[in-house]
Amino acid sequence: MKKSVVVKMQQDFEARPIANLVQVANRYESKIYLEHGDSRVNAKSIMGMMSLALLNGEEILVDAEGADEAEAVAAIEEFLVS
Numbered sequence: 001m002k003k004s005v006v007v008k009m010q011q012d013f014e015a016r017p018i019a020n021l022v023q024v025a026n027r028y029e030s031k032i033y034l035e036h037g038d039s040r041v042n043a044k045s046i047m048g049m050m051s052l053a054l055l056n057g058e059e060i061l062v063d064a065e066g067a068d069e070a071e072a073v074a075a076i077e078e079f080l081v082s
Contacts, residue, residue: 001069002061002073003061004061005061005076006059006081007054007055007057007081013053018046018050021049030066030068032064034049034061034076
């Protein structure tokens with residue numbers, strides 16, 4: 001399942017929010033990736049997520065595959081727009 005999301009976080013996308021997003025992703029069995037530009041990173045990898053350097057207003061693609069993919073995508077989207 002793929003879904004395009006525009007980042008609208010109230011805080012900057014730095015170490016703490018990235019760690020929190022990785023924790024959200026790790027709640028799900030599905031493989032979860034975030035795609036931005038030419039980059040595709042595992043949402044469960046803190047180092048991968050740090051490499052994205054996302055900013056508010058940027059559009060990313062959330063890509064999840066697995067038994068709980070719909071729930072995973074919804075949770076990631078909710079995190080990125082809160």
